[in-house]
Amino acid sequence: MSGRRRFIVSSRSIRDGYASYDGPQHHHMARVLRLRSGDEVMLIDEQGRRHLGLIDQVTQEWTAVRLTETLEASQFPDAPAITVIQGLPKGEKIELVLQKGTELGVSEFSIFRADRSVPKLAGDKLQARQERWNRIVAEAARQSERFDQPTVAWHPSAAAAAAGAANAELKLLLWERGVPTPLREVLEGMPRPARIAIAIGPEGGFEPGEAEAFSFWGFTPVTLGERILRTETAALAMTAIVQYKWGDI
16 A cells, blocks of 8 residues: 555545546646556545545546545544644744644644744735645645645734644643743653644744743643754654654654
8 A cells, every 4th residue: 555656635526436636736646756547546535534546547637546445534543633833933934844844744733923923924915925835735745645734724823823722632832931841751651642732932932921821721831951942943843752752753
């Protein structure tokens, strides 16, 4: 099964035992990967089902896949769903977090305007940025042959982002002030949670009021040690650690 190329598919695109692709996905399959009739593929839909199939037709406009078997999502063990709550940093750093976080298996990115965020996004500018963010995670998911594509949400404040992750079983706040607990101690002996939320501030970290908002929603302040990591490094390091402990790394 692992040798098959993997692609994300909408269940709405599957009819009568066939799935079809056009646009950028068709171009990637037919022109970049040069798939041809008879090649084996795996398609993963939004409900986690994996559809095994064979390339049936490749034309100038579309690629058709004939499905041979469908495996329900319940047949596969679940890794924790990881939400990275990221204060919007300067420049293109958020794009690095989105791309590499997708490769590491993040399920959801929750980006918020922190008190120390320099970029001010609103209206058409925010919409254009959100469209770009979604393109980045879609491309990273395809490149890394993920079984799904993470979502990207925007929040106007730290409080709104914290409330949005209230149902996570494990909530971690990377906080360099006060007396945070070493991450190793928090994770040691803990059973695998179904959902993990990780909150990272922008350059300069959180303001005290923002940290209080996360604490109100049950986030535990943690530290990665004496070294101060850049915001984009911290998000990826935290993700890799929890994925190593409970995920699929």
